[in-house]
Amino acid sequence: MNPRSYFQRFFLRNGRTLGTFILVAVAFWIFIMILMPQIFMVDFSFRHALPPAKVGGAEDVYTLEHYQYAVYGSAKAEGEYNTVDLKVFGRTLLAAIFVTLFDLALCYPIAYYLAQVASGGWGRLMVLSLIVPFWVNEILRAFAFRIMFGTTGVINSALMATGVLDEPYDFIREDWALYAGLGYAFILLMIFPLYNAIESLDKNQIEAARDMGASWLRIHFRVVVPFAKPGISSGCTMVFMLTAGALAAPQILGGPSSLWFTQIVFQWFNQGNNWNRGSAYALILLASTIVMVLIAMRIFKVKLGETIR
Amino acid sequence: MSADVQLDGVWIKFGDFVAARDVNIQIKEGEFFSFLGPSGCGKTTLLRAVSGFLEPSDGTVRIGGDDMAGIGPNKRPTALIFQNLALFPLMTVWENIAFALEVRGVRRAERRKKAEELLELIALPGQGDKMCHELSGGQRQRVAIARALCAEPDVLLLDEPLSALDLKLRQHMRTELRAIQQRVGITFIYITHDQGEALTMSDHVAVMREGIIEQVADGSTLYDRPETAFVASFVGENNLFRGRVAEVTGEQAVVDTNVGPIRARMATHEGEAQLKPHEEAFVFVRPESLKFVNGGEFDNAIQAQIHQQEFEGNLWQVFLDVANSDKRIKMSLVNDGRSLGHETGSDVTIGFKAELAVALPQGPLAAE
Numbered sequence: 001m002n003p004r005s006y007f008q009r010f011f012l013r014n015g016r017t018l019g020t021f022i023l024v025a026v027a028f029w030i031f032i033m034i035l036m037p038q039i040f041m042v043d044f045s046f047r048h049a050l051p052p053a054k055v056g057g058a059e060d061v062y063t064l065e066h067y068q069y070a071v072y073g074s075a076k077a078e079g080e081y082n083t084v085d086l087k088v089f090g091r092t093l094l095a096a097i098f099v100t101l102f103d104l105a106l107c108y109p110i111a112y113y114l115a116q117v118a119s120g121g122w123g124r125l126m127v128l129s130l131i132v133p134f135w136v137n138e139i140l141r142a143f144a145f146r147i148m149f150g151t152t153g154v155i156n157s158a159l160m161a162t163g164v165l166d167e168p169y170d171f172i173r174e175d176w177a178l179y180a181g182l183g184y185a186f187i188l189l190m191i192f193p194l195y196n197a198i199e200s201l202d203k204n205q206i207e208a209a210r211d212m213g214a215s216w217l218r219i220h221f222r223v224v225v226p227f228a229k230p231g232i233s234s235g236c237t238m239v240f241m242l243t244a245g246a247l248a249a250p251q252i253l254g255g256p257s258s259l260w261f262t263q264i265v266f267q268w269f270n271q272g273n274n275w276n277r278g279s280a281y282a283l284i285l286l287a288s289t290i291v292m293v294l295i296a297m298r299i300f301k302v303k304l305g306e307t308i309r
Numbered sequence: 310m311s312a313d314v315q316l317d318g319v320w321i322k323f324g325d326f327v328a329a330r331d332v333n334i335q336i337k338e339g340e341f342f343s344f345l346g347p348s349g350c351g352k353t354t355l356l357r358a359v360s361g362f363l364e365p366s367d368g369t370v371r372i373g374g375d376d377m378a379g380i381g382p383n384k385r386p387t388a389l390i391f392q393n394l395a396l397f398p399l400m401t402v403w404e405n406i407a408f409a410l411e412v413r414g415v416r417r418a419e420r421r422k423k424a425e426e427l428l429e430l431i432a433l434p435g436q437g438d439k440m441c442h443e444l445s446g447g448q449r450q451r452v453a454i455a456r457a458l459c460a461e462p463d464v465l466l467l468d469e470p471l472s473a474l475d476l477k478l479r480q481h482m483r484t485e486l487r488a489i490q491q492r493v494g495i496t497f498i499y500i501t502h503d504q505g506e507a508l509t510m511s512d513h514v515a516v517m518r519e520g521i522i523e524q525v526a527d528g529s530t531l532y533d534r535p536e537t538a539f540v541a542s543f544v545g546e547n548n549l550f551r552g553r554v555a556e557v558t559g560e561q562a563v564v565d566t567n568v569g570p571i572r573a574r575m576a577t578h579e580g581e582a583q584l585k586p587h588e589e590a591f592v593f594v595r596p597e598s599l600k601f602v603n604g605g606e607f608d609n610a611i612q613a614q615i616h617q618q619e620f621e622g623n624l625w626q627v628f629l630d631v632a633n634s635d636k637r638i639k640m641s642l643v644n645d646g647r648s649l650g651h652e653t654g655s656d657v658t659i660g661f662k663a664e665l666a667v668a669l670p671q672g673p674l675a676a677e
């Protein structure tokens with residue numbers, strides 16, 4: 001359809017007033033809410049950090065300084081890498097991958113149960129009990145985890161009472177609390193795409209496979225998982241992106257010696273008062289996660305369109 | 310290999326709801342057996358009990374003489390063809406067909422070969438690399454059959470497999486199914502609400518109503534010798550007269566009805582006559598058993614006026630209003646090239662022989 005007749009039909013269907021409103025609202029959303037902030041960030045990241053008086057002056061030129069810094073550290077040490085930040089960067093991405101895989105492994109059975117096994121009221125109750133905890137503020141939830149995983153928290157008390165541990169284990173220093181908190185933070189974004197995908201699978205297909213002698217493992221790998229692939233990729237993408245970009249959980253649950261990459265970004269913006277470098281760091285994270293998602297999609301033969309289905 | 314199937318005193322309950330009530334059926338090996346009944350009478354439920362997706366609340370299911378209690382659907386020698394086919398949409402046609410072999414760990418080349426053989430059998434040679442959605446409804450139907458046959462079951466279970474097809478294809482597939490069954494020689498258990506399908510394909514048909522087996526017989530027996538009012542009203546068309554038995558003589562009874570006394574053959578069940586004098590009864594007469602009385606010999610005669618005549622090519626359908634009653638009856642006459650000889654609105658006498666009318670105890674009737 002050519003664009004002209006598309007717009008004519010659009011206005012015919014929605015009327016002039018509503019049609020104009022929709023167009024303006026969508027344009028506002030796309031430009032002001034999505035594109036502009038990102039464009040500012042991109043622009044920021046390629047400029048020197050200057051005191052306000054010099055902004056727009058002769059020194060305010062484009063530079064790769066901040067990206068260079070991320071990789072090589074301060075220019076003084078020639079030929080050396082910025083190992084501190086790069087390590088955090090690598091660790092963040094790796095941990096985000098593991099959190100994503102862990103969430104997938106945890107949520108797939110739950111989503112399958114809700115979508116294909118649980119019936120009616122019981123299933124709805126379970127969905128509700130999954131959602132309700134997320135009515136609580138993200139920061140409160142993180143602090144609750146901190147209390148739970150603390151040296152005097154329920155988990156240590158229980159492990160000590162049952163004799164598994166002799167003395168409290170520092171879950172926070174060892175980052176267990178962080179991974180648990182991150183894993184829990186975006187769990188709904190894994191469950192619901194999986195649930196939607198599995199729910200639309202015809203029960204008869206599962207029964208047909210079973211009737212032909214397939215084991216449960218084969219039924220899942222041959223029938224359910226291929227069918228749910230768009231949901232799996234959509235859930236994994238969201239959890240991965242959000243975990244890599246999470247801030248609250250690492251701030252509250254992270255051990256004293258470990259940093260999440262977003263915390264470095266935050267430091268540049270906040271303590272460092274260097275928004276330009278912060279922008280560059282944020283964009284590095286964004287670009288790398290997008291590239292990783294695209295690579296994963298290529299490997300697993302998922303199309304972008306399917307993911308948003 | 311083929312196996313017989315035996316249902317002994319099978320009850321299936323969902324809470325208080327009884328979906329199958331004391332079902333006793335013997336299905337011989339290698340036969341084409343159908344369950345026929347209106348939608349919701351429990352056919353699918355019974356089939357699921359045979360395939361193992363459901364355990365009967367009571368009674369036993371035997372396949373090849375073995376009690377199937379506690380044996381899951383993946384371990385039974387049955388293959389089920391689902392009402393909606395349930396082909397795997399993300400596999401090619403040949404992968405669908407060979408799925409049962411994949412499950413058994415058969416090598417790919419061998420699976421492919423077997424799939425091609427089955428594609429040959431269902432007249433779709435060389436179509437193995439297509440996806441299922443690229444096939445027509447009838448072709449998908451046949452792929453589902455091939456997929457089930459590939460498991461080499463002793464018993465093939467078919468749940469209204471033709472209901473999604475259009476009329477022409479449905480009639481073609483009846484012949485096809487019957488031919489496939491004769492070629493592979495295994496037991497087919499077929500479920501349908503379409504009496505045409507059941508009567509044309511089956512060796513034996515069990516007529517079901519609300520979880521009860523009303524009668525098990527071959528097609529012509531069901532049509533000519535129904536044992537219950539439900540079977541008489543469900544299978545084929547029938548004119549129904551209500552009345553009370555006036556007298557019983559040998560195998561015949563005279564029933565006083567609102568169109569006068571009718572002499573009819575008494576239905577028997579296991580050799581026993583089912584009616585006694587003064588009992589309430591139904592008399593059923595098929596439209597094709599009625600004739601115009603032109604001096605011939607008839608046991609029964611009814612005065613009526615022709616209400617309407619419909620020409621159907623091979624048949625004349627004549628609707629008649631019985632004199633002195635509000636009863637309307639239907640008569641079917643073979644078109645022998647001559648005109649009917651009677652005008653619409655004219656008064657006629659119609660007659661029928663006693664052995665072509667059947668008297669039955671009153672009971673539930675099939676919904677119109």
Ligand SMILES: Nc1ncnc2c1ncn2[C@@H]1O[C@H](COP(=O)(O)OP(=O)(O)O)[C@@H](O)[C@H]1O
Nearest residue numbers: 323326328346347348349350351352353354355
């Ligand atoms: N799992 C179930 N729980 C409760 N009732 C059921 C269940 N399965 C079937 N029924 C009921 O059993 C009856 C027979 O169903 P079904 O065997 O599907 O009929 P048919 O195949 O003859 O159309 C229906 O009234 C249906 O509502």
Ligand SMILES: [Mg+2]
Nearest residue numbers: 352353392469
């Ligand atoms: Mg059914």
